[in-house]
Amino acid sequence: MFKNPFARGNPSRIVSIHSFRGGTGKSNVTANLAATIARQGLRVGIIDTDIQSPGIHILFGLNEDKFKYTLNDYLWGRCPVEKAAYEVTSVLKQNGADAHRDSAIYLIPSSIKVGEISRILREGYNVGRLNEGLKQIVQRLKLDYLMIDTHPGLNEETLLSISISDVMVIIMRPDRQDFQGTAVTVDVARKLSVPKLLITVNKALPEFDFKALKQQVEDTYKTPVAGVLPLCEEMVRLASSDIFCLRYQDHPLTREVNGIATRITQ
Structure with missing residues (x-):
């Protein structure tokens, strides 16, 4: 359906972070993985394509009054895509x-203005232009990794993000509804021939047997589980006001995120 514009001669990698349902902690995981990878001296971009319910900018301390341009402006032809990158x-x-001197993180947020969200819901947007913007932002910011925080579920934008990805990370909770939805997502990813497919289980209660849970998920989907992230009080208290892995560098959750980042970059 879609052709990958990054496939030939470009060392940059595209990573889609996706979940079939909302509430899985997808944006939080995306932000923590991006920061973890960037600390290695890499240039990482994050694009919030969850246009109907954006929010990852909050984790990076960006308030809406600091936005001159957003992804919406690029999609409607108001600015070049790099103008929407912060x-x-x-x-x-x-x-x-302890970050490397070459580390860099850029974020392209989506608008949180009610009128612009309503316009997206009412009129949609040119997915082909989004495709071109993804290619341009990688080239113009010289990114090593572009991480796409996708909209939950499956739509045209999600299919585009999946189809051009070098790595796809599916976030799921240990919940029956998530188990069913993840099966659909895994099937779509395989049909679109994603080179590397990983699952991350998030918000697992501490009393769970994480090893058994990981094995259960891998057996169910025949797909590697990159990590199982615990539901912890520190994350709840942080309330998206900071990047967890930077605030709690020795926490078990941080060590698990480090492991997932390694699986992505290998």
């Missing part, structure tokens, strides 16, 4: 994290 590398230093 450098947020400073988050790596806020918590005393």
Whole structure:
């Protein structure tokens, strides 16, 4: 259906972070993975294509009054895509994290204005233009990784994101509804020939047997589980006000995120 514009001669990697249902913690996981990968001295871009319910910008301390342009402006032809990108590398230093001097993080947020969200819901947008924008932002910001925080479920934008991905990370909770929806997503990813498919289980209660849960998910989908992330009080208290892995660098959840980042970059 879609042709991957990044497939030939480009060392940059496209990583889609997806979930079939909302509420899985997808944006939080995306932000933490991006920061973890960037700390290695890599240039990482994040694009919030969850246009109907954007929010990942909050984790990076970006308020809407700081937005001159957003992804919506690019999609409607108001600006070049790089004008909607904001450098947020400073988050790596806020918590005393040990980041490489070449580390960089750029974020392209979506608009949170009611009128612009309503327009997307009413009129949609040109998915082909989004495809071109993804290609341009990788080239113009010289990114090593572009991470796409997708809209939950399956639509035309999601199918585009999946089809051009080098790596797809599916976020699911240990919940029966998530188990069913993840089966659909895995099937679509295989039909679109995603080179690397990984599952991350999020919000697992501490009393669960994580090893058994991981084995259950891998047996169910015949797909590697990159990590099982615990539901923890520290994450709840943080309330999306910071990047967890930078604030709690020695926490078990952070170590698990480090492992998932390694699986992505291998």
